[in-house]
Amino acid sequence: xxxxxPKVLMVEDSAPLSAVYQxxxxxxxxxxxxxxxxxxxxxxxPVLQPDILLLDLHLPDMSGLDILRFLQExxxxxxxxxxxxxxxxxxxxxxxxxxxxxxxVKPVDAERLRVTxxxxxxxxxxxxxxxxxxxxxxxxxxxxxVGASVTMQSVYRxxxxxxxSRATIFITGESGTGKELCAExxxxxxxRQDQQLVALNCAAIPKDLMESEIFGHVKxxxxxxxxxxxxxxxxxxxGTLFMDEVCEMELELQSxxxxxxxxxxxxxxxxxxxxxxxxxxxxxxxxxxxxxxAAGRFREDLYYRLHVIPLHLPPLRERGDDVLRIxxxxxxxxxxxxxxxxQRFSEAARRALLGYPWPGNIRxxxxxxxxxxxxxxxxxxxxxxxxxxxxxxxxxxxxxVLAAVPEVSAPELxxxxxxxxxxxxxxxxxxxxxxxxxxxxxxxxxxxxxxSTLYRKxxxxxxxxxxxxxxxxxxxxYQK
Ligand SMILES: Nc1ncnc2c1ncn2[C@@H]1O[C@H](COP(=O)(O)OP(=O)(O)OP(=O)(O)O)[C@@H](O)[C@H]1O
Ligand SMILES: [Mg+2]
Numbered sequence: 001x002x003x004x005x006p007k008v009l010m011v012e013d014s015a016p017l018s019a020v021y022q023x024x025x026x027x028x029x030x031x032x033x034x035x036x037x038x039x040x041x042x043x044x045x046p047v048l049q050p051d052i053l054l055l056d057l058h059l060p061d062m063s064g065l066d067i068l069r070f071l072q073e074x075x076x077x078x079x080x081x082x083x084x085x086x087x088x089x090x091x092x093x094x095x096x097x098x099x100x101x102x103x104x105v106k107p108v109d110a111e112r113l114r115v116t117x118x119x120x121x122x123x124x125x126x127x128x129x130x131x132x133x134x135x136x137x138x139x140x141x142x143x144x145x146v147g148a149s150v151t152m153q154s155v156y157r158x159x160x161x162x163x164x165s166r167a168t169i170f171i172t173g174e175s176g177t178g179k180e181l182c183a184e185x186x187x188x189x190x191x192r193q194d195q196q197l198v199a200l201n202c203a204a205i206p207k208d209l210m211e212s213e214i215f216g217h218v219k220x221x222x223x224x225x226x227x228x229x230x231x232x233x234x235x236x237x238x239g240t241l242f243m244d245e246v247c248e249m250e251l252e253l254q255s256x257x258x259x260x261x262x263x264x265x266x267x268x269x270x271x272x273x274x275x276x277x278x279x280x281x282x283x284x285x286x287x288x289x290x291x292x293x294a295a296g297r298f299r300e301d302l303y304y305r306l307h308v309i310p311l312h313l314p315p316l317r318e319r320g321d322d323v324l325r326i327x328x329x330x331x332x333x334x335x336x337x338x339x340x341x342x343q344r345f346s347e348a349a350r351r352a353l354l355g356y357p358w359p360g361n362i363r364x365x366x367x368x369x370x371x372x373x374x375x376x377x378x379x380x381x382x383x384x385x386x387x388x389x390x391x392x393x394x395x396x397x398x399x400x401v402l403a404a405v406p407e408v409s410a411p412e413l414x415x416x417x418x419x420x421x422x423x424x425x426x427x428x429x430x431x432x433x434x435x436x437x438x439x440x441x442x443x444x445x446x447x448x449x450x451x452s453t454l455y456r457k458x459x460x461x462x463x464x465x466x467x468x469x470x471x472x473x474x475x476x477x478y479q480k
Pocket of ligand 1: 144145146147173174175176177178179180181182286326362363366
């Protein structure tokens with residue numbers, strides 16, 4: 001398939017820096033157009049319709065964030081790479097929330113600029129491929145996944161389009177959402193399935209053994225190294241290396257991993273011989289990788305190398321009826337395994353499964369169904385057979401926001417202090433968002449509701465003019 005040469009618009013107010021960046025990008029297969037102010041950028045965007053915007057966040061006439069907001073409301077669909085000073089990482093995080101694809105810290109390194117740009121181009125190319133899959137009908141199952149929700153359809157399409165490429169895939173998602181299942185699916189569809197998928201859990205291996213786990217060691221490299229050992233990178237040659245919980249890796253080892261990713265070369269612990277392998281990297285984390293970077297726990301340059309194709313697995317509570325579809329498959333499987341007769345869920349049991357927020361996601365659902373099948377008998381799963389946590393009234397489990405409202409637990413039982421429930425809820429939510437500095441996913445986590453619940457409520461209040469003025473500045477971020 002042929003692709004047009006990507007158009008890149010660079011917004012950089014410093015003429016010398018702009019000239020340097022242009023020189024860095026001289027040999028890239030792009031059409032580069034440069035402007036030096038926010039106003040020029042806003043004027044050029046609709047005319048040029050660039051594929052990619054290289055955006056300095058500190059412009060003389062406006063903040064780069066204003067341009068991001070403009071893009072968010074437009075239908076241009078340009079991918080934005082922001083460039084920012086090291087001291088304003090918070091701004092970069094804010095930019096990512098406003099839809100920026102990636103960011104580069106100034107002073108901009110030539111290689112980093114090129115790698116980030118190429119990654120973004122590759123990402124757009126794959127996205128374009130994904131949307132060309134016109135003939136694909138909603139699927140209820142895919143490579144071990146059960147689920148027909150819209151969000152899962154796009155996960156399936158990303159997996160099948162990205163799998164055959166060599167690009168690194170960065171999987172994020174809460175615990176139990178299927179990250180490992182995803183890595184297995186990618187490997188099976190990669191064309192590398194005849195070689196090994198080697199999984200390495202960076203959280204489970206003691207830190208002083210980690211380097212040897214990845215790269216191997218020679219005999220006598222350290223006490224206890226009684227014979228030579230091939231590490232995960234060596235065993236994955238020709239196949240896939242899955243680095244699970246990658247954000248848990250020690251900083252020192254992160255730099256060794258980075259070198260390996262850049263060159264494909266490594267040395268066993270205790271050896272001076274350089275070995276070269278061909279591996280495809282898939283990594284996963286249940287943390288927010290950018291926040292790990294901002295907190296200094298994850299190397300920014302490693303993040304750039306790994307974050308080529310992002311793949312987010314939504315929490316189960318955001319997958320609608322998929323809860324029931326998955327529960328039904330588990331019920332069939334476990335009934336067969338345990339030689340039980342269960343075939344379906346009663347209406348009340350279905351409602352309870354749908355109403356529960358599933359903090360442990362699919363793994364928790366799996367455990368719950370296994371427990372029911374083992375402990376009970378019959379053909380229909382009744383409400384009474386569900387574990388206690390699922391049997392609380394739906395409103396209580398869905399709306400635990402009340403627990404966060406100080407007013408409710410006020411000791412004096414004064415009727416005049418009672419306020420309408422909707423007002424109490426709104427106060428609690430706005431308070432939580434403010435406390436989290438506008439970070440909706442974090443506020444949602446603390447309130448134990450899904451981010452989409454917060455976005456929905458906020459939008460409703462905005463339409464009714466119920467959000468205080470000082471909160472309105474946050475509103476564009478609420479659109480997700
Ligand atoms: N959509 C799905 N349909 C059916 N089974 C699923 C689905 N997603 C995950 N599973 C199953 O749920 C279990 C948990 O999945 P997995 O181990 O891949 O999650 P994870 O995101 O890696 O979790 P953790 O963060 O805790 O490591 C596995 O047994 C997996 O096969
Ligand atoms: Mg896992």
